[in-house]
Amino acid sequence: MTTGLQDFLEDIQQVENFEEFQDATVKLRDLLGIAHVVYHWVNSVGERFGAGTYSSEWVDRYLEKDYLRMDPVIFGCFQRFTPVSWKQLDWSSKAAKAFFLDALDYGVGNQGYTIPIRGPNGQFALFTLNHNTTDDAWDQLIARNERDLVVVAHEFNKKALSFDAHSEAQVGPSLSPREASAITHLAKGLSRSQAAAEMGISEHTLRVYIESARHKLGAMNTTHAVARALSMGLIIV
Amino acid sequence: MTTGLQDFLEDIQQVENFEEFQDATVKLRDLLGIAHVVYHWVNSVGERFGAGTYSSEWVDRYLEKDYLRMDPVIFGCFQRFTPVSWKQLDWSSKAAKAFFLDALDYGVGNQGYTIPIRGPNGQFALFTLNHNTTDDAWDQLIARNERDLVVVAHEFNKKALSFDAHSEAQVGPSLSPREASAITHLAKGLSRSQAAAEMGISEHTLRVYIESARHKLGAMNTTHAVARALSMGLIIV
DNA sequence: GGGAGCCTCGCTATTTTTGGGGAGGGTAAA
DNA sequence: TTTACCCTCCCCAAAAATAGCGAGGCTCCC
Known part of the structure; x- marks a missing residue:
């Protein structure tokens, strides 16, 4: 493939703690020359986990406002297997529009690309790229990196899961x-x-x-x- | 990445029906020079979907014996996010050993590598490579293709989901x-x-x-x- | 051979949920 | 402006779920 993401993949495999994980999102952001890279859990069962380059103000506001419950990105990805560009999503509701504008106010770019990732025990995570640019430029960036990004998202999730394995009893219950x-x-x-x-x-x-x-x-x-x-x-x- | 799997990825995106899907597994098998490539859906009791190069005798026997319920590959992958080499799995139980020997009898190779894939609504599928060779040779083959295989598995699943009429057609109700x-x-x-x-x-x-x-x-x-x-x-x- | 887990069945009593029936005011789109 | 949907509140009787006490037989693994 055409980008430098191969090297980045090597880097991320060296990640050993949360700080390095966080650093990796920053590094990827700079590598791609975009505004934000975010990985986070939308976990039904388990704890919160997230890292990325969004401002802490935005993260706090997101949690405080409980945007999780109406974020079209989350709902869109929850129903899909494939990655999705934000503009493909349904932003028609008033709440969604307000949410989007609010996000822009907090430094989130107008273009987004989010990859849903699912793990065992109902684990569900999102890996998001975000930037402020035109539709065309964004589509091109995504098209260039589409496949690598799947692997990158996979690696991020692998790392995140490996951190979690320490804190929690890794084996979920099973039913007869x-x-x-x-x-x-x-x-x-x-x-x-x-x-x-x-x-x-x-x-x-x-x-x-x-x-x-x-x-x-x-x-x-x-x-x-x-x-x-x-x-x-x-x-x- | 280093192999010829890039071209194969283009091919699989052209797949438009089940026959071509099946053909794609054969093509990949030949490309990698291994014994078997199999994609199948493990929706515990849901609709079946599967394609691959296992003999139909083995598939029939697998279903008939209800191996699904004890197959260590399935169990192992169900609890994991990452792909797994069969030899990492737990084959200690008597039933598992018998199952493995039975599989060999039906032309399944002794080495396997299976990638778990999860989609919306609890969809769970496995993408498996299988061959008869030494541990070292197998590990090398896997190491060479590890990342491409994730993408390939992803593409296979994407296609399989698109065949499933359910996922496309229905616009569900919405809640206030x-x-x-x-x-x-x-x-x-x-x-x-x-x-x-x-x-x-x-x-x-x-x-x-x-x-x-x-x-x-x-x-x-x-x-x-x-x-x-x-x-x-x-x-x- | 003993323990663990699974499968099956019984009893009583209390608490919770369900399925109907209403009613009024607000907001938003057609 | 009308229509439609959303939010809020109320009553009552029947059905269902919960919590606790039991019991025995089965298979599988250490």
């Missing part, structure tokens, strides 16, 4: 076949009695599975258990 | 902010009264949101509504 089956039926909308009938067992037995799954998942109630099982990828509806 | 918020709180495990307190509204009002969301989502009960909202990417827990 019957438990998974029970939770899956509930996720499909069946009531307990229907699910029990479907599985050919007594409703009481089904209840035992649900309870057991709930404990394994650390869930407070059935709905929570289903939500966790889903977002951890333990079941598929 | 309060509805989304209500459903999100439930997905986090809060009870109705807790969620209502959190949102600063009466429990009755909260119920109206849930009901309304349920109808929009075509869900039979609250748990179903949460599950649908989650898998449609309408909320993020």
